[in-house]
Amino acid sequence: MKMLFAFAVITVALTVVYGAPADPWNEYKNKHGKKYGSTADEAQRKKNFLAKDAMIAKHNSQKNVTYQLGHNQFSDMTTTELSQYLGAIKPANVTRSLEVMAPLAIMETRQLPTSLDYRTHACLAAVKNQGQCGNGWAYSAIGSLEFAWCKKYGTPVVLSEQQLVDFDTYDYGCNGGWYINAWNYLKNVAGGSIQQSLYSYTAKKNTLKFASSKTRANVGSYGNLPKLNAPNMQAALKTYGPISVAIAVTDSFANYASGVYTDTACGNVVDHAVVVVGYGKLNVIDYWIVRNSWGTGWGQSGYGFIQRGVNLCHIEEHAAFVTAA
Known part of the structure; x- marks a missing residue:
């Protein structure tokens, strides 16, 4: 129990110091000023984004590619x-x-x-x-x-x-x-x-x-x-x-x-x-x-x-x- 408690304390401390883990979707919305009319619309947009994010990551991770993709x-x-x-x-x-x-x-x-x-x-x-x-x-x-x-x-x-x-x-x-x-x-x-x-x-x-x-x-x-x-x-x-x-x-x-x-x-x-x-x-x-x-x-x-x-x-x-x- 003491070890679990200590781990929790360390996790909270790191979160305070370094911030919560990055959320690519929220970062994208904030950077590009994206606003959506409904929860359903945003859910679909997030789905589109995640599919594009996977495509970008897959392409950029390949060896000998001549160009890079980005959001x-x-x-x-x-x-x-x-x-x-x-x-x-x-x-x-x-x-x-x-x-x-x-x-x-x-x-x-x-x-x-x-x-x-x-x-x-x-x-x-x-x-x-x-x-x-x-x-x-x-x-x-x-x-x-x-x-x-x-x-x-x-x-x-x-x-x-x-x-x-x-x-x-x-x-x-x-x-x-x-x-x-x-x-x-x-x-x-x-x-x-x-x-x-x-x-x-x-x-x-x-x-x-x-x-x-x-x-x-x-x-x-x-x-x-x-x-x-x-x-x-x-x-x-x-x-x-x-x-x-x-x-x-x-x-x-x-x-x-x-x-x-x-x-x-x-x-x-x-x-x-x-x-x-x-x-x-x-x-x-x-x-x-x-x-x-x-x-x-x-x-x-x-x-x-x-x-x-x-x-x-x-x-x-x-x-x-x-x-x-």
Whole structure:
């Protein structure tokens, strides 16, 4: 009995000094500010989280993995809910409304730098967060255009994705779209893109109006890059700056934390759009640097490395460039 009592005293003392054993679920809720409408809802969210926690632990414990997974805002969500954070729909005819597309000149790829990284470039706007609105297409289109405008005129600019969500009739707002269609709309219909400060983001389709006279940046030329040609994409990055691409997202991508993403379990259909802002090599693996639109809590402060040269998740099939007028 004396030994049991002494053990209990020691346990209580350790709890006082070091705190109660960590509860991953409560830590996750507190870190991400998660609140739920009912006990049943929280129970389901906890179940989702624990399944994701097991997946993350299993992956990270394997030897020779090239990337690490981690918890973020998606860890308690279902696959269906995750799909609301995507938003790329490839048109049945990818050349639709591309009468203004400029032909891409044959580029010199032999003199490419071994690495290129625009993440700290003055013309690249801060990472944004599309929220629960499937308009990754708009963020990809605007991200590339912001850089192109700054590159031409020397002034950083932050443009409005909301304008595209509300008014681009070639696309479907929060239900998906395509970055080339967005450039076509901005060039031929809207007369340019308005500044974000004048038309802020709401993560839903609105019925508001804006003054077209306030548009700031217009599109010059734009077009598809040759498919499955990584060196040409590298050359385009050097010549134009960041380029838009479409990818097929899988569950592991949602919880990507660091390293070079190499998961081949992607679907056959692209469903999200991001911006490629550079390339490099880690150990022996070539990679693209992608800028996502899920906030800085995803990946490496909003960026990720995706294996280059193998068309992982279809990243080298639908690359496109844009210039400013």
